[in-house]
Amino acid sequence: MPLRLFLGVTFVYAGLQKLANPNFFNAKSPISIQAQLIGSVHTSPLHALLVHLEPASTLIGVTISLGELAIGIGTLLGFWTRAAAIGGLILSLSLFLTVSYHSSPYFIGADIVFFFAWIPFIIAGGGGSRLSLDGRIANRVANEQKLPSRDLVAIPFATVQTLCGNFSRGNCSARGGLRCDAAACPVLLGSSGPSVTPVVIDALRRRTVVLGGATAVAVAASVLLLGGVDAAAGRIIGNAPAPRGSNQLGIGSTSTTTSTSTTTPTSGTQTTTSTTPAPKGRLLGSSSQVPKNQAATFTVPTTGDPGIVIHTDAGQFVGYDAVCPHTGCTVGYSPTAKVIYCPCHGSEFQVVNGDVIVGPAPRGLTKLNIVEGPNGNLYLD
Numbered sequence: 202m203p204l205r206l207f208l209g210v211t212f213v214y215a216g217l218q219k220l221a222n223p224n225f226f227n228a229k230s231p232i233s234i235q236a237q238l239i240g241s242v243h244t245s246p247l248h249a250l251l252v253h254l255e256p257a258s259t260l261i262g263v264t265i266s267l268g269e270l271a272i273g274i275g276t277l278l279g280f281w282t283r284a285a286a287i288g289g290l291i292l293s294l295s296l297f298l299t300v301s302y303h304s305s306p307y308f309i310g311a312d313i314v315f316f317f318a319w320i321p322f323i324i325a326g327g328g329g330s331r332l333s334l335d336g337r338i339a340n341r342v343a344n345e346q347k348l349p350s351r352d353l354v355a356i357p358f359a360t361v362q363t364l365c366g367n368f369s370r371g372n373c374s375a376r377g378g379l380r381c382d383a384a385a386c387p388v389l390l391g392s393s394g395p396s397v398t399p400v401v402i403d404a405l406r407r408r409t410v411v412l413g414g415a416t417a418v419a420v421a422a423s424v425l426l427l428g429g430v431d432a433a434a435g436r437i438i439g440n441a442p443a444p445r446g447s448n449q450l451g452i453g454s455t456s457t458t459t460s461t462s463t464t465t466p467t468s469g470t471q472t473t474t475s476t477t478p479a480p481k482g483r484l485l486g487s488s489s490q491v492p493k494n495q496a497a498t499f500t501v502p503t504t505g506d507p508g509i510v511i512h513t514d515a516g517q518f519v520g521y522d523a524v525c526p527h528t529g530c531t532v533g534y535s536p537t538a539k540v541i542y543c544p545c546h547g548s549e550f551q552v553v554n555g556d557v558i559v560g561p562a563p564r565g566l567t568k569l570n571i572v573e574g575p576n577g578n579l580y581l582d
Contacts, residue, residue: 202332204318204321204322205276205277205279205282205322206277208273208276208289208315208318208319209273209274209275209276209277210273210277211273211315212269212270212272212273212276212289213269213270213273213274213277214273215269215273216265216266216267216268216269216270216271216273216428217270217427217428217431219262219265219266219269220266220267220270220428220431220432220435221431221432221434221435222435223435223436225262225266226259226262226263228258233258233262234258234259234261234262234265235255235258235259236507236530236531237300237529237530237531237545238251238254238255238258238261238299239255239505239506239507239531240506240507240524240525240528240529240530240531241299241300241529242255242505245298245299245300245302245529246298246302247298247299251299265292266428267424267425267428268288268292269292270424270427270428271285271288271420271421271424272285272288272289272292274420274423274424275288275420276289276322278333278334278420279332279333279334279335279336280333280334280335280416280417280420281335281413281417282322282333282335283322283323283326285322286319286320286322286323287319287323289315289319290316290319290320290323293312293313293315293316293319294312294316296312297310297312297313297316300312300528300529300530301313301528302528304527304528304561309527309560309561310528334416335413338409338412338413338416339409341412342408342409342412345408346408483502483580483581484578484579484580485499485510485571485578485579485580485581486499486578486579487577487578487579488512488518488573488577488578488579489577491510491511491512491518491579492512493512493513493514493516494512494513494514494536494539495511495512495534495536496509496510496511496512496533496534496536497509497510498510498523499581501522501569501581502581504522506522506523506524507522507523507524507531508520508521508522508523508569508581509521509523509532509533509534509541510569510571510579511534511541511552513552513553514539518571518572518573518579519552519553519568519571520568520569520570520571520581521541521550521555521566521567521568521569522566522567522568522569523566524567525543525545525546525548525562525566526562526563526564526565526566527543527545527546527548527560527561527562527563528545528546530543530544530545530546531544532544532548532550532566534552539552540552540558541555541566543562546561546562547559547561548560548561548562550562550565550566551565554568555567555568569581570582
């Protein structure tokens with residue numbers, strides 16, 4: 202029950218948080234699914250697959266959000282718990298291989314922990330009969346067929362071994378070769394044990410499927426309704442944090458710009474012209490696009506990674522590869538705190554050199570050489 206509660210609440214919260222935050226689907230935001238997918242392309246072992254999924258990033262984001270919501274609700278309600286656990290395990294494994302694969306140390310990334318947390322529910326076959334829709338459905342069907350309750354009863358295993366000596370590989374000879382079932386065991390229940398025939402078993406299964414299917418439709422409708430209301434509320438309230446440093450600089454070609462000055466002497470007609478070549482490198486854009494204590498983003502031509510350039514209060518321009526070394530999210534700049542931050546897991550980096558201030562990032566950002574030319578343009582050397 203504690204594990205069910207934790208996993209259910211966590212996955213419901215994760216799904217609702219994504220749906221309510223418009224920036225998760227805003228390609229210009231550093232916390233968007235698009236930015237995270239781009240970052241994962243360069244860090245994930247599945248990069249060959251991920252490069253083809255970028256055009257469908259919004260659909261992937263919606264699928265992940267609704268999937269987390271459905272898995273969380275199913276786990277909390279104890280409904281089709283094994284199926285929910287299989288879905289949670291697959292989703293956790295996918296996020297581990299794409300988002301948190303390079304977490305260092307490995308246990309800092311939560312996805313690998315969630316992966317193993319789902320396994321007990323898959324092995325045990327669900328969330329048990331207590332406080333679960335699966336248990337209530339089973340009990341209702343049993344009552345309709347005038348069979349004993351399916352609630353679990355603790356029995357010492359030594360007693361089971363002594364009394365139930367006539368079973369093999371899960372089949373009970375005392376029940377005509379049917380599967381062992383404590384709720385219908387003739388040895389444990391004696392004369393009160395019901396006569397459960399294969400016909401009755403088939404009726405139980407059919408009725409369980411009907412009730413389970415109707416409940417599944419209701420739960421699915423609730424998931425879609427809750428997700429839609431949550432997404433609409435997030436956009437109406439508008440309380441999602443706005444992306445910072447989202448000014449986009451246009452990447453130009455290798456610079457050949459020159460500046461020319463003309464000097465006319467007081468006597469004579471001689472004119473002197475001096476030509477100052479622009480710095481070598483890729484033209485990013487005008488420095489006027491990045492006011493002091495602000496940032497702008499661009500794409501690093503050599504790697505395709507997102508880059509960030511910051512205009513410090515001292516008047517210098519510093520740039521970094523904007524892929525966080527923790528799990529590949531795109532970092533942003535906070536003008537109020539004057540730090541570079543990761544919106545996914547809270548890592549913070551120094552503006553002056555990109556070193557880690559607060560983890561879990563295992564190392565600092567990769568620094569890029571940004572040069573301001575005499576013509577007022579910024580160049581990536």
